[in-house]
Amino acid sequence: MANVASDLETVPRAWPTWLGDALVLLAVVTTALVARLPWFGFPIADYDEQLYSLIGQAMTQGALPFVDVWDRKPVGLFALFAAAHAVGGPEPEAYQALALMFTVAGGWLTAVLASPLVDRVTAAGAGMLFVLLMSVYGSASGQSEVFHVPLMLAMAVLVRDPTHPNAIRRALIAMLIGGLALQVKYTVAPQCAMFGLWALWGQYRQGASTARLIALAVGFLALGLLPTAMVALYYTLAGHWDAFLFANFLSFFDRAPSGAGRVHKDLLLGLVPLAVLASGGLYAAVRLTPPRDRSHYVFIALWFAACFATAFLPGTVYRYYFAALVPASVLLALPLLDRTAPARWGPLALVLTGAFVLAAPLSLPGELRKRSAEYERFAVTIAQSSKGSDACIFVFDGPSSLYRLAESCLPSRFVYPDHLNNTLERDALGVSQEGEVARILATRPPVIVTADTPLTPQNEQAKALVLETIAGDYRELSAIEIGARTIRAWERRR
DSSP: OOOHHHSSOOOOOSSSSHHHHHHHHHHHHHEEEEEEEGGOOOOTHHHHHHHHHHHHHHOOOOOHBBBBOOOOOOOHHHHHHHHHHHHSSOOOOOHHHHHHHHHHHHHHHHHHHHHHTTOOOHHHHHHHHHHHHHTTTOOOSTTTHHHHHHHHHHHHHSSSSSSSSHHHHHHHHHHHHHHHTTOOGGGGGGHHHHHHHHHHHHHHHHHHHHHHHHHHHHHHHHHHHHHHHHHHHHHHHHOHHHHHIIIIIIIIHHHHOOOOOSSSSHHHHHHHHHHHHHHHHHHHHHTTTTOOOHHHHHHHHHHHEEEHHHHHOOSSOOGGGGGGGGGHHHHHHHHHHOOTTTTTTTHHHHHHHHHHHHGGGGOOOHHHHHHHHHHHHHHHHHHHHHOSSSOOOOSSOOOOTTTHHTTTTSSSSSSSSSHHHHHTTSSSSSSSSHHHHHHHHHHSEEEEESSOOOOOOOOOOHHHHHHHHHHHHEEEEOOOEEEEEEEEEEEOOO
């Protein structure tokens, strides 16, 4: 913490440096509480985090990811949710509190990285902007980006200054942090590579020999791969190497790409706010306010390119992936936002206000409480209908958090509805979608959950099996509007 605090710019003030730093942290914490607390307890903020929570809770009861419950995310992400639930209980507040702490850390580190380019007040604004834009880009609750983006910021703080007296030690620590981030989401790899190359370039500029550079590169790579290697070793010793290999690496290539491709109109519209920030900052840096530390600004620009690679690495790109671009976009924008520049407070105030406006509709407390209460009543109805049954309910399409709220067992290791109904996943599970759906239906689930409007291209054969079973043996129990979709619960006729 001392090293991090020393990175903040020291400017003449009537109060001690530590107090200025505390005020920056207070601004970040306050913004995080305003932006994120309304989401606390809301169980359907996002589909993905419901799965991570479900797997994390299963881990606290002895389940093994990829074997007993399946997804292709690294085990480190599930371990974070498992730790949160082990400490905070089964409710979503457990992982949302952990996400809040990561967000505050990310906002603080953004301010640290801003300090070589702007004064402390603008740096605080950058930290606040990070918090708000993370919410705007889908990380207001517990999406995976809220955990790996702050880890990337920590790496950036450690490697940004290759002339630091402890540059090598800091770079080694950074590579280990990068290895941990890989166990949250593998797509951070381009950023890890960029940070490693920057650290090596710094050593080269200081006259390091070729042999030393090779040794450092090997050390960086080894530390970066160490967490994943340890997980792989555990699965190997447990006799589940094949399950680990398939879920973590092979299934990624078996998943069919979206018909819309990596780039399409709707996706690019979501990129506009970050693109305006970054391009406006670059323009200001060239034409209006040259960066105080040119080398640091070049470092941020290279990081932005690596973040872009992270966002567009998967075959199918979703808007929330752009959260990976948030910190580098904010930092690139600093020459435009600098309150000591000719425009003074105007750009910073305008951008912060715009970010609040974009984030506010997503977190209206009254609306979220109303939707949460409706959803819980829906889950209670399912729980009452399925009570006493030996079989599990089956969420074919809908929120996976229903399994917990309805106090149901899990009917399959593929508990994420998208894995069994999305035709893009047809050859990427290691089992037949239709076969697994048929097996679940044969257990005579007391309740089946479907959606009127699918989120993804559907496996029509699997869907037909479900609809045929519902038509013959089930009747409608309850329905609820979630977003633009109607989710229906069907109970088995007695």
